[in-house]
Amino acid sequence: MAMALTSPASLGCSRDVSFGAAMRGPVVPRELFKCRLGFSLRISSASPVVKACVSAATTAAPTYDTPRTTSGEKSNAERKTCRLALPSKGRMAEGTLNLLKDCSLPVRKLNPRQYIADIPGLKDLEVWFQREADVVRKLRSGDVDMGIVGYDVVAEFGEDDPDLLLVHDELEFGECHLGVAVPTYGIFESINTLDELAAMPQWTKERPLRIVTGFTYLGSKFLQEKGLQHVELSTADGALEAGPAMGTADAILDLVSSGTTLRENNLKELEGGRVISSQGVFVASKKALLSRPGVLEAAHELLERFEAHLRARSQFTVVANMRGESAQEVADKLFQFTSNHGLQGPTISPVYVDGGGKSVVKYYAIVICVAKPDIFKAVRELRRAGGSGVLVSPLTYIFDEEPLRWRKLLEKLDMM
């Protein structure tokens, strides 16, 4: 899937696949415009690309001569502390802070407008709040070492940079996907798949399919891979769903979670038009993990806690008293009548009751973990196997052996 898009030659696609290099005002000289794919685009007002984008009042893909990473090599070489960057606002900010709090690592921020903070549980770690795209840019430039953001942002602004390593790829918040959508009406009424969209006779060199998106890197790569011929991408900062009805775009490529915004704007997603699925991820710079003291240790600590918490979150711990003559008999009944046997197997211990001055064992207490959706089935099964007094409580952490993701990370770092 990784495809380097650095020169026209590497594109291997029609020159019609172009970006809306619309004006950002007179600040950027026209000659300096560079399309995202890495080659210079001469802007002429006669060009249909420019005309379309100007009339669409969209903004240019943010790719002039400015690199997509910031500088900082010098100050980074001198930096002694590790840095974790977190989203400063929006959906992902809340999810990230909640996750850290649930992992007993609350972020301490003196006031909401301050962009530096710390985590009392993690020494020698600076926490920096940044807009999500900047988290990724600063990872790439070496200004921060680790970050938590949506995978969509890593994929878009990371541009397949091999220095970015996903330490945890499923933090279980901010779930959404990036997909192509078209109107439900007009010429699109009977169009339901990306292939059908691509095959529409309407799209020509002179009148390409106009797609508005905030994801020009992922979008161009995806559409080229899918072989779409005459496409023009433009970009805007938000409310993209308005584009088709306003007449400024034919289709959109945007994030979807509940699907409400699409529905409310008379748009439908196309089968085969899903670019990526996304959720919160923990990402780190390979260079930093390998060379900056303390980063690997901090990544390990965070990963351990995320894994242990997320595993526990999906489970209940269940304690029940089971009637039986021996622990062995209870274990046999559990295996026979129930599908829940705990992590490795049930823990079974005798329950002593007063038998008139002599303690006797008539019950055995069992402890098992049960996946949350299976809890009521598990209780029914336990009763069938002779269980009573079933106690169900939430779990905080499940620490297993070394997390699988840690081993995978060490492999990626050539440390195994």
Ligand SMILES: Nc1ncnc2c1ncn2[C@@H]1O[C@H](COP(=O)(O)OP(=O)(O)OP(=O)(O)O)[C@@H](O)[C@H]1O
């Ligand atoms: N329905 C959704 N729409 C957009 N993003 C979502 C959605 N669900 C989860 N996300 C995640 O949230 C991130 C964006 O969140 P949000 O739009 O709140 O950020 P923001 O910083 O306010 O951005 P903006 O510049 O758009 O205001 C996405 O990159 C994605 O990872």
Ligand SMILES: O=P(O)(O)OC[C@H]1O[C@H](OP(=O)(O)OP(=O)(O)O)[C@H](O)[C@@H]1O
């Ligand atoms: O499938 P849904 O649950 O409806 O969510 C999807 C919408 O949410 C986001 O927009 P956001 O709320 O960030 O507004 P914006 O478009 O102005 O950025 C995204 O860009 C979609 O428009």
Ligand SMILES: [Mg+2]
């Ligand atoms: Mg938004």
